[in-house]
Amino acid sequence: MKVYTRTGDEGETSLLSGERVPKDHGLVEAYGTVDELCSVLGVLRAESLPDAVSDHLVDIQNQLFAVGSALADPRGRLKHDPGSWEVDKLETWIDTMDAELPPLTAFILPAGSRAASLAHVARAVCRRAERRALTASLAENPLPPGIVRFLNRLSDALFVLARYLNAKTGVQETLWAPRRGGY
Numbered sequence: 151m152k153v154y155t156r157t158g159d160e161g162e163t164s165l166l167s168g169e170r171v172p173k174d175h176g177l178v179e180a181y182g183t184v185d186e187l188c189s190v191l192g193v194l195r196a197e198s199l200p201d202a203v204s205d206h207l208v209d210i211q212n213q214l215f216a217v218g219s220a221l222a223d224p225r226g227r228l229k230h231d232p233g234s235w236e237v238d239k240l241e242t243w244i245d246t247m248d249a250e251l252p253p254l255t256a257f258i259l260p261a262g263s264r265a266a267s268l269a270h271v272a273r274a275v276c277r278r279a280e281r282r283a284l285t286a287s288l289a290e291n292p293l294p295p296g297i298v299r300f301l302n303r304l305s306d307a308l309f310v311l312a313r314y315l316n317a318k319t320g321v322q323e324t325l326w327a328p329r330r331g332g333y
Contacts, residue, residue, distance in 0.1 A: 158173065161173050163175075163178060165177065165178075165222050165223065165224060165225075166219070166222045166223040166225075166227050166228060167223065167224065167225040167227050169225070176282070176285050176286035177221055177222065177224060177286045178222075179282045179285070179286065180221045180279065180282040180283045180285070180286040181217075181218040181219075181221040181222045182282075183275065183278050183279040183282045184214050184217050184218040184221065184279045184283075184301075185214075185218055186275055186279075187214060187272060187275045187276050187279050188211050188214040188215065188218070190268065190271055190272045190275050191207050191210060191211050191214075191272055192211065193268060194207060194265060194268040194269060194272060195207050195208070197264060197265040197268065198265070199265060199315070200318065203311065203314075203315070206243055209239070210240075210304065210307075213234055213235050213300070216230065216231070216234035216235055217234075217235050217297055217300065217301070220235075220293075220294045220297065221283065221286070221293070221297070224291045230294055232294060232295050232296045235296055235297060235300040236296065236300070237296075237299055237300055237303040240300075240303045240304060240306075240307045241303065243307055244303075244306060244307050244310050247310045247311060247313075247314040248310050248314075250314065250317065251310070251313050251314060251317055252317075254313075256325045256326060257325070257326040258313070258323045258324060258325055258326065259323075259324040259325070259326055260273075260274070260312070261323075261324050262312065262315070262316035262319075262321040262322075262323065262324070263315055263316055263319045263321045265315045265319070266311075266312040266313070266315040266316040266319075266321065267312070269308050269309075269311045269312035269315060270308075270309075270312045272308045273305050273308035273309050273312065276301055276304050276305040276308055277305050279301055280298060280301035280302055280305065283297055283298055283301060284298060
């Protein structure tokens with residue numbers, strides 16, 4: 151099988167149902183942003199990370215592939231297991247990392263170590279994926295159950311991961327310092 155098909159040369163692509171849609175279609179935007187998030191996590195995994203963090207990120211990338219395939223299949227041609235993007239493991243991971251962090255008492259700027267900064271980028275892309283999925287859902291078909299919840303919780307996990315990676319490398323968080331008298 152060749153990588154190129156030439157079927158998208160005119161600005162259309164196929165969903166898993168076989169339906170042809172423009173490449174800027176809401177569902178394509180949604181699963182494309184999920185793919186971008188998965189790629190950003192791949193860049194993060196190229197950093198020197200604790201083994202447990204790297205293992206969690208591999209699991210998350212696999213979950214994101216399941217989410218992307220469900221978004222690309224609005225007619226439900228394939229059988230999708232909503233357990234593939236369940237939040238229980240994410241919440242446990244968040245709680246485990248958070249237990250090692252000082253309480254959050256102010257907004258923090260997305261910065262710090264390279265790995266933490268990449269986690270912040272991944273968090274921002276995840277939030278966009280969540281918005282794109284919601285937009286596609288409103289404009290097209292209901293999303294498979296749990297996808298928005300998963301993306302929402304994943305962005306929380308990536309925020310806590312950024313804080314955790316800074317703490318583990320001894321990098322101080324930068325607190326937001328609003329201007330006196332307003333923004």
